[in-house]
Amino acid sequence: MEIKLSPSILSADFANLARDIKIATDAGAEYVHVDVMDGHFVPNITIGAPVVKSLRKATDKVLDVHLMISDPDQYLDDFIKAGSDIITVHYESNGDTLEQLKKIRAAGVKAACVIKPKTPAEALFPLLPYCDMVLIMTVEPGFGGQGFIPECMDKIKAVRAEIQKHGYQCELEIDGGAKLNNTADIVAAGADVIVAGSAVFGGDIADNVKKFHEVFEEG
Ligand code: DX5
Numbered sequence: 001m002e003i004k005l006s007p008s009i010l011s012a013d014f015a016n017l018a019r020d021i022k023i024a025t026d027a028g029a030e031y032v033h034v035d036v037m038d039g040h041f042v043p044n045i046t047i048g049a050p051v052v053k054s055l056r057k058a059t060d061k062v063l064d065v066h067l068m069i070s071d072p073d074q075y076l077d078d079f080i081k082a083g084s085d086i087i088t089v090h091y092e093s094n095g096d097t098l099e100q101l102k103k104i105r106a107a108g109v110k111a112a113c114v115i116k117p118k119t120p121a122e123a124l125f126p127l128l129p130y131c132d133m134v135l136i137m138t139v140e141p142g143f144g145g146q147g148f149i150p151e152c153m154d155k156i157k158a159v160r161a162e163i164q165k166h167g168y169q170c171e172l173e174i175d176g177g178a179k180l181n182n183t184a185d186i187v188a189a190g191a192d193v194i195v196a197g198s199a200v201f202g203g204d205i206a207d208n209v210k211k212f213h214e215v216f217e218e219g
């Protein structure tokens with residue numbers, strides 16, 4: 001299984017996003033993880049669709065857009081038009097998650113669903129046929145630099161088992177607290193897309209990206 005790295009720009013320099021993204025993708029990062037927060041679904045505010053639109057011009061890599069917003073229905077069109085490659089909606093957000101996933105796919109964008117740490121893995125199961133990717137939060141969403149919640153490991157295994165059982169074409173991403181020293185275990189549990197913010201953009205970005213890929217290859 002090919003493992004991919006999706007650096008979270010939440011920990012990048014917001015005044016130099018294009019530069020930091022280029023360093024990470026030139027070093028081999030496959031995706032670019034964009035954390036959209038509305039100050040309501042989570043207690044933090046980041047960026048919206050206009051920034052995704054600008055990033056679209058700055059990179060050809062996969063823009064992996066994680067919507068931490070209360071009302072996806074109100075903004076999905078904006079993120080589709082902005083050039084997102086993957087749009088991830090929270091199971092816990094308002095509206096009908098299944099309809100949101102269908103709308104994203106119908107627009108030719110990859111659809112993904114995400115659950116917070118306290119939401120059971122089983123909540124995702126009926127949605128898996130409609131997902132190109134699922135995301136398991138391994139910290140409470142809202143901030144970078146938090147510690148990985150160990151109880152989430154079993155959830156990764158459960159979702160991987162369900163994907164395998166049915167043969168779904170669905171990537172399994174994790175988000176939060178991934179570091180060089182726990183990523184081998186996370187991959188062994190079944191994740192194939194690793195989001196990492198502080199562990200990529202803290203320090204030497206290119207070197208960090210390369211070290212993550214070394215861990216992927218060893219595992
Ligand atoms: C948290 C965000 C994450 C965050 C991860 O709400 O969804 O993408 O940036 O940051 P690290 O890797 O530092 O835990």
Ligand code: ZN
Nearest residue numbers: 008035066175
């Ligand atoms: Zn995220």
